[in-house]
Amino acid sequence: MIKNIFFFIVMISIALFAYNIFYNVIDVKINAYQKILDKIPIIVVTDNDSLLYKVSSELDTLNFIDKIYFIMPDTLRKNLIKKYKLETANRYLKNSYLPKLMKIYVKNGKFNSENKTKIASVLKKYKNHFTIKYNDELWQEINSKTEFLKSFFNNLSLVYWGIITLFLFFLKTIFNKLNYFYFWKSFLKSGGNPNKWVFSQILQAFIISFFSILISYFLFYPIKIFSPYFTPPTLKIILYEFIGILCVNLISILLMKKNYD
């Protein structure tokens, strides 16, 4: 039995490790896309001071807003002179009218369609007093790429967990050289207690799930030496994986029993 448990721990650890690596690759890719969006702020242009502060305080209530910068006409003038080397035109610029700007930055990875709509609904109320500058085409392009990657990962995860369930079931069958119909028939006829068997299988499932998660987690540390981009899974992911592996094990136990019932 110990040989059996050890074999499954090794197999599941490898499968989980491969899954985590794949998750990391997708995550790095998505983060790279989102970093492009994070650097591009939404710029609100207006000459109405009080409205600007009012909007800013409304936006502050949204927990995904990272920071809001105000650029006053004087600062804007200095920036323009510096950027376009307009020192000689300084005198004319001093007398010219410049608007006030507000730059809105969103937290890393939070600029999705839902949050974008939330910002838009705040700004929409005052749209007659504002001019909004934002590269929406770029946002659309990057958002569609990240959404594609996310749905690709989710779909592949479903297929992955399905394959793992069947894999475990058939592996158990092959490993134990079992035809489950005959196993149950012989088990019950030999005086076996099905409840005790199920309990021992659940206990095994816990042990296998726990140790395979632990091993697959620690396998990331040697990998990190070669590639710092790879990070071990977070506690939330570990918990999901633990529940996933446990469910997979329990489903394979049910499949075994169902084959006889």
Add this chain to the structure above:
Amino acid sequence: MLKIDNLIIRTGDYDLLTTQNIILDKNESMLLVGKNNSGKSLFLKSIHKKYFNHNGNFEIKVSTFLKKKRKESILIDYENNLIGDYSIYKNITLSLLKVSDKTKELISDLCSMAKLGEIYSTKSSELSYSQTKMVEIIRAFVVEPILILIDDIDNFFDEINMNTFFELKKLSKTKSSIIATSKILIEKFDKKYRIQNEKVVIL
């Protein structure tokens, strides 16, 4: 301990077999002799709680503490109940979640006595019919239910193997009571009954 009180085995609406009072203590063995279609197998299946067309009472008694731990009955019949790809040892320990050293020693001794010692790790698919039945009986002695029910024991064993069966029973020091059915009389059983005119009578 088994206590049977006026048990009537029926097929459809017909009373096939009537049993008056039988009491079987722990470690006792009982033989029921009868012809084909006399209701021997249904009698065992009723006690095994797999056949329910019967009237009257039977009670399988054991102290409350032990009852929780022990299986009520194991039925050994014509069917092969071993897993072909498993060794003799693995088949014997199939229902045991833990096998203590003492149990291992007992299995080894019983297998040696049954002349299965040398083929201990042989797959059960390579055994003869009587050898598979011998393995099933050893397994029952190891599991030690309250009752071991053996249907048509005379079909499994010749005279030599029958002696081995009783030696195994002695060696295992089993607390299980044994009820066997047969078409012929086997003297070594503690209690012997015959089916006569659809009634179980003591011999």
